[in-house]
Amino acid sequence: MGDALDDVSEDSFRIIEVAGHQYRVFDSLRTTENSQQEDRHTSSGDDLVVPSTDSALFGHVDDDTTTQTDSNAQFITAEKAAISSCDVPNYFISIPMTDPALQKNVECLYSEIKSLPFCPYLDPFLIDTSKLHITIAMLVLNSESRVEEAKALLNSLSPEIDALIGDNELQVEFEQTLSSMQPNPSACRVLYAKPTRSTEKLLRPIADLILLSFMKEGFTQLKAFSPTKLHMTILNVRTASKRADESEATRGINVGPVLKLSHRFSVVRPKSIHLSQRHKFDENGYYHSVSKIDLAREKN
Template sequence: MIACSSRSLFFGVDCALKYANPFLKSNPLTYFERISGVAKEDARMDRNKKLKSAGGIRQCQWRPVSVSNIQESTAEDSVNELEDGDHVQETIKVAQVVTNNCDSTISAGVLNDTVKPMLSAEKHSLMLEVGASLIRFIKGKEGSTQKKIEEEMGVKIVFPSSKKEESIVIEGISTDCVTRASKKIQAIMDEAIESSLDYSHFISLPLAIYPELTDKLVNFQNSILGTNDVSADENLESDSIEDTLDIKNKGQELIKGRDVAVELKVEDEKHVKVDLTSIPFVSYPPKPPRLPNASDFGIDKSIFIKPTTFHLTVLMLKLWNKERVNAASGVLKSISSKVIDALDNRPISIRLKGLDTMRGSLSKARVLYAPVEEIGSEGRLLSACQVIINAFVEAGLVLEKDAKQKLKLHATVMNARHRKGKRRRKNDSFDARGIFKQFGSEDWGEYLIREAHLSQRFVFDENGYYHCCASIPFPGKEERQQTD
């Protein structure tokens, strides 16, 4: 029960009732003072003086208190006031005292069924691991989604204070409201994962480990971007030739151009006579048209794949929290022996030759890649990749729509989705007809596949390649035995 003899207690109950029952029209503190027989004028004056000297209380925070957490004590109340500028925080310790008069008065006069659970019911909470990348969907624009859930479900959502933490806490007065709020949040997460959340990881077969291949990619970019830029500079320079002036002391000034001479006669210091009849008609050749450059075809440096990240893509993944990343790492490591068996425990090499488009036509290409050919055409590489895909699907780490995709090994060289700047739009594309004409039959070389990575997008290691969360080795080349 609540002690009625202390005036400081009424101030705490006043704050509590403001949050627990907003429909009270009269001042709760005055009401308590009146019904308990302590509504004295000096009590009101003392309280007003106390508030005035403290600068006024702007905010009173209250949280539900569990009955199990309140220990019995004597009828002593303590109020600790701490001043910080205009803000005053009060810590109120409420003692549970059995007082029949106060108990019956409170039950009959103020605390209805709506308020009782807030003061006596035990607080329930649930920790839900959501992942840092999904928190923005739970909050919504300017916190709109969070506010809606809290108001509809009668809960409080506590978000982590650090970006490294990936769990939220749902607090409520009953298990039912907490459970319903968690289901609502889970539905929001599922929708975001399916439609809005970008891929965070992928299984890759690194190719950037070969310097000769990265050099070819650099030359590929320079030939498309650099050559056109040089032509544009040369064209601009040819149009910047200045005419020359030659002033002679004999009173004649010649302006020399292309087969044009104008005679100027100086009559005095202020007047100059020009003989216009001596100016011949001259026709100049038209200016040559401006040579096209890469930007005219929707091509800029940002849509080229960085040579230090060149790879083959096996499977795209959405791993939105640490738990799923750790699970994916474990899955990849656990199937190492199965992958080697699928490769017949022999090295596997591929050849990259030509170019092709993944989406759209050459005139409106979105992804340009180099096709992959397995040396020997035994299908061992595809078998090994399928072992990896099946393991991740069985572990529940692959979205349903991605699990249905047919594997197509490819090495992307250009992707319009990577474009930076104002030109980027939803269905962005570029004209690859000129590129295909020049590099459509390019032989990029033969390369040994050495390992498979669980790579993290947008994060890079010191060598410039995607951050490796886990990896498994592929069989290497057999060393020749030395003979005498």
């Protein structure tokens, strides 16, 4: 692995701290060889964090500061994080975006979307406002014991999350225009609201801490660390495919007119981070919560 690291530029990674240990997280591998060498990076037994090859689904705001390498930094073995590919995520960690003002705001957006020419057919794909959220990590928990372990891990991260928030006021703001997860808006499968740059910079360390901690313990499908693309889904074709044409889930739909809308979203001051079960819901309509940690401002 020494040869591979020699080909990685110094600004392609950053140091983050988890549970008192430092980890070097690579944003990209700028090597002089082809992708076969990159595959060897992820499959070797050396302790190295490298990104997923599916870079289109992941990303983050570039940090303005440069972090120097710590010679004592520890690394995660890719094999430790590997899970059988046949396992499907059945739990997830999220920040609920269920503030009543935001829900009402998004309902108004939905009315705008359905009033556009050729867009009423998008209605089945719009996300129920009671389920709005920002996903942090998708988890595979296939036994009650694993669920309990995940709950304990999330709770153990609470002091570090509080420290990351510090004296900042934790609030979430979104850009006024929506974005398509797919580069071609006429073949969109996921439409989302993107956090503003200031929100991204505040949430990024928290999301990285949680994802890396759960990946280290083998709770995710990730074989290598890739920062989660922070977003609030507004429309998801695949999720709604059972209520509409199955083919839409594959080919996507045209959201071009929607991308031209400008909509001001309400500012959200999130109260908690949830560990929830997919496809099961609480009385309030949100995904069934098995555990949650309150955010710092709620503890004062």
